[in-house]
Amino acid sequence: MLALERVSLSFDDKVILRDVSFTLYRGHTKIILGASGSGKSTTLKLITGLLKPDGGEIWVNGERVDTMSEREMMKVRTDLGMVFQEGALFDSLTVAQNVGYKLSEELQWDEDKTRARVEEVLGFVSLREFIDRMPSELSGGQRRRVAIARALAARPGILLYDEATTGLDPITATSIDEEMVKLRDLEEVSSIIVTHQLRDAFFVATHEAQRRDGKVVISEADAAKCDEAEFIMLKDGVICFEGNAQELRAVKDPYIRDFLS
Numbered sequence: 001m002l003a004l005e006r007v008s009l010s011f012d013d014k015v016i017l018r019d020v021s022f023t024l025y026r027g028h029t030k031i032i033l034g035a036s037g038s039g040k041s042t043t044l045k046l047i048t049g050l051l052k053p054d055g056g057e058i059w060v061n062g063e064r065v066d067t068m069s070e071r072e073m074m075k076v077r078t079d080l081g082m083v084f085q086e087g088a089l090f091d092s093l094t095v096a097q098n099v100g101y102k103l104s105e106e107l108q109w110d111e112d113k114t115r116a117r118v119e120e121v122l123g124f125v126s127l128r129e130f131i132d133r134m135p136s137e138l139s140g141g142q143r144r145r146v147a148i149a150r151a152l153a154a155r156p157g158i159l160l161y162d163e164a165t166t167g168l169d170p171i172t173a174t175s176i177d178e179e180m181v182k183l184r185d186l187e188e189v190s191s192i193i194v195t196h197q198l199r200d201a202f203f204v205a206t207h208e209a210q211r212r213d214g215k216v217v218i219s220e221a222d223a224a225k226c227d228e229a230e231f232i233m234l235k236d237g238v239i240c241f242e243g244n245a246q247e248l249r250a251v252k253d254p255y256i257r258d259f260l261s
Helices: 040-047 070-079 095-099 101-106 111-124 140-152 170-187 198-206 245-250 254-260
Strands: 002-011 014-024 029-034 055-060 080-083 158-162 190-194 207-212 215-220 229-235 238-243
Touching: 002 040, 014 040, 014 055, 014 229, 014 238, 029 040, 029 198, 040 055, 040 158, 040 190, 070 080, 080 140, 095 101, 095 111, 095 140, 101 111, 111 140, 140 158, 140 170, 158 170, 170 190, 170 198, 170 207, 170 215, 198 207, 198 229, 198 245, 229 245, 229 254, 238 245, 238 254, 245 254
Parallel strands: 029 190, 029 229, 080 158, 158 190
Antiparallel strands: 002 014, 002 055, 207 215, 229 238
16 A cells, blocks of 8 residues: 655754664554654655655555655555544634535535435534534533544555654544544555554554444454554664554563653
C-alpha cells in the first residue's frame, strides 16, 4: 500500500529524517513512536505531499508521489484519509456537512448519495444520532470519532492518524483505539498511527475486531495477528527500532527502555 525508501529531509542545518525506510501492507498497521521533534508527524506530511523530501522515494499504491505536482497529488489523496490531533472540524458546519464535505465538494456526489454515505459511516462510529448536531455540541471523544468518520467517508485504503487520542481521558481514548482496530480488521484499512500514548499504541497492536452473531467484538489478538502491527521508533530522525509489540517490550536499548518507562 505504501513504502518509504531512504527518505531524508532537513530544514536548514537541522536534520529531520535520515534514510527512513519502511513498508505498509494492506490491512496492516505501522505505529510510529518517538520524542517530540523526532520526525513522526513530518513523516505523515511527506506521505500526503504536504512536504517534499530532500532525498529518497515515497510510493503510494504503486505510484511514486514525492515527484508529483500538487494537481497529481490530489488524485493520490483520494485513497488517503487523515485524522488530526484536534479533529480539525469546521465549526460552522454540522456533523453531516463535515463528514460529507469531501464527497460533495471534491467528488461532486449528489445530496442523496452523500447523505446515505454519511449516515453509514456515522453508524460505524456509533454517532448516527448526532448527524445534525454542531461540533460545539459534541464531547472531545465524539469530535475525534466524527473526524474518523470524515476520513473514512470516501473509502480510503490508507488512514493516517496524527496523535488521535492526545488530550482524551483513558476511557474515551480506548473508544478511539477500538475504532482504529475496527477499521483495520473489518474494513481492511491500512493505517499509520503517530502517537506518544504508549497505552493506546499497545492496545491497537495487540487487539483485533471480529463480527460474532451480528455484533462487533474487540478481543486480544493472537501472535499472528499481532505481527501485522509493527512499531517504528524514531530517534533524531533515524529509525532505531522496527518490530512487533513483543519485540519492543523485550528490547534492551537504553534509549528505548527509558522511552517506554
